[in-house]
Amino acid sequence: MKLTNKEYPATHSMSTAWYAVDNEGNVAILDFNENGPQPDGIGAPFEYGIDDMSIEDLVEYCDDDVKVLPYTEEQVSDLLYMDMKDPKDIGSLEFNCIIRVADGCVDEFIRRAKKLRKSHIIRMCQDSPLFCVEASDNNFNVEMDKMVDEKIIVGGYVYDYYLSDDLNGNSVDWEKQFSRHPMYVYGQPYWYNLPMERVSEPEHPFKYDQLPELLKRKVLKLPILFRETEKLQIAEFSQFQMYSFFSIVYKGRYYEKLPLSNGEMKYFCSSVLPADSSIRCSLCGKCEGAEYLVDFRNTQYSDYPTVLILEFLNKHERTLEYDYKLSTEIFFRKSYVANLIHGYPGVGYSDLAPFEKQKVGERFVNCRAYMDLTVETLKPRVILLQDNALNLVKDFYKVDTVGHKIEICGMTYPFYLLSELKQYRDLINKLSQQPYIGRVLSADEKIVDVEAIEGDFHDIDQTL
Numbered sequence: 001m002k003l004t005n006k007e008y009p010a011t012h013s014m015s016t017a018w019y020a021v022d023n024e025g026n027v028a029i030l031d032f033n034e035n036g037p038q039p040d041g042i043g044a045p046f047e048y049g050i051d052d053m054s055i056e057d058l059v060e061y062c063d064d065d066v067k068v069l070p071y072t073e074e075q076v077s078d079l080l081y082m083d084m085k086d087p088k089d090i091g092s093l094e095f096n097c098i099i100r101v102a103d104g105c106v107d108e109f110i111r112r113a114k115k116l117r118k119s120h121i122i123r124m125c126q127d128s129p130l131f132c133v134e135a136s137d138n139n140f141n142v143e144m145d146k147m148v149d150e151k152i153i154v155g156g157y158v159y160d161y162y163l164s165d166d167l168n169g170n171s172v173d174w175e176k177q178f179s180r181h182p183m184y185v186y187g188q189p190y191w192y193n194l195p196m197e198r199v200s201e202p203e204h205p206f207k208y209d210q211l212p213e214l215l216k217r218k219v220l221k222l223p224i225l226f227r228e229t230e231k232l233q234i235a236e237f238s239q240f241q242m243y244s245f246f247s248i249v250y251k252g253r254y255y256e257k258l259p260l261s262n263g264e265m266k267y268f269c270s271s272v273l274p275a276d277s278s279i280r281c282s283l284c285g286k287c288e289g290a291e292y293l294v295d296f297r298n299t300q301y302s303d304y305p306t307v308l309i310l311e312f313l314n315k316h317e318r319t320l321e322y323d324y325k326l327s328t329e330i331f332f333r334k335s336y337v338a339n340l341i342h343g344y345p346g347v348g349y350s351d352l353a354p355f356e357k358q359k360v361g362e363r364f365v366n367c368r369a370y371m372d373l374t375v376e377t378l379k380p381r382v383i384l385l386q387d388n389a390l391n392l393v394k395d396f397y398k399v400d401t402v403g404h405k406i407e408i409c410g411m412t413y414p415f416y417l418l419s420e421l422k423q424y425r426d427l428i429n430k431l432s433q434q435p436y437i438g439r440v441l442s443a444d445e446k447i448v449d450v451e452a453i454e455g456d457f458h459d460i461d462q463t464l
Helices: 050-054 073-079 087-091 106-114 140-149 291-297 318-327 330-334 352-378 387-396 417-434 452-453
Strands: 002-005 017-021 028-030 067-068 096-101 120-121 128-135 152-157 163-168 171-175 184-187 197-200 246-250 253-261 264-269 307-311 335-339 381-386 398-400 405-409 411-417 448-449 459-464
Touching: 002 163, 017 050, 028 050, 087 291, 096 106, 106 120, 106 128, 120 171, 140 152, 171 184, 171 197, 253 459, 264 452, 307 330, 307 352, 307 417, 307 459, 330 335, 330 417, 335 352, 352 405, 381 387, 387 398, 387 405, 448 452
Parallel strands: 002 459, 028 184, 067 120, 307 335, 307 381, 381 411
Antiparallel strands: 002 246, 017 028, 096 128, 096 152, 120 128, 163 171, 184 197, 246 253, 253 264, 264 448, 398 405, 405 411
């Protein structure tokens, strides 16, 4: 057993939130705070919060001039937190404001709001007089004030929903800036030795069937009932990532010490891949910061990934917008995303000068062992490759671009470029749904008793 002290950046944030659904079809917002644990593969940009999940994200995929949220009237009432006493304040707020339009004035309000530059008009539910409006227009405040003076706008509400937590002994005091919400809301304390807590229960629960179709592909499905679950450990149900200062390497894999939903401490395995393949590019030792960045870059979106996506990224930079777009794909929920080579110069391999190609090739000779181990462990049903890495891969592996096959470690896999996704989407989705045939962790390997690991401290190798 080895105790590894991971050094992470002094300033960091994994703070984000995402949807989950329970066995009754009720939807919850899970707020993961700064350190996590956070499920791998939720597809949400960092710094997402309850605000985004309550309004913006539910309409992101609509193309209508006026976007309509999928709430019922009762659920909208639950969102109206802070009544603005003076409608004149609406113009000064600009964002995070729900506007009430007078009876008979809705069409006029929409007509004038649509004239604002880059206007974004959201109706709280079908036929509702309540709207959110965002616009990149210097006249926004002026126009809102005019409609208040003309009694077109007659009221407003702030929707600045957020959670904050303070440690009080062995428990957490939660402060929430909302009184009710149509979704269950869970908060992960900043201190990851505590599980998530349910901080809000709905009167009129928002249902899975109300989500936009593309969001249904990305929502976390948990085999629990939210109404019966006060505390929740997401690592019990999903692959996860987190910020921690110590990770145990036990029997060759990473483990994090976390509480179960009932508070009992256990060690959770964070990846099916051996620790030696992810903690560092140990064979060449030339990747600055690789002790944590190599591991942090790779993302497992399923306990049983059947799709391996190989990226060719510049200095481990995470392409969040790209990940978010891909996460709407059916196959993405069955994928493992890996960085093909660590610390390359930052442009396509084919665009490099000859001496730069030689340097990248020399580095990949070492990184190849990591790649081979990833493929051998997962045995993916299909491999997707970022286009700018094709020529590099062809220098080291047998690749048939016409027959869409690649041979790695003596096995042949179906293979497509990401630029071919539109053309072969149906086939890739079909391959992704085939049974997983890679390495499987047993229940005893996924979650290990504290005594089993900490009872053997004489064998610890501490690496700083």
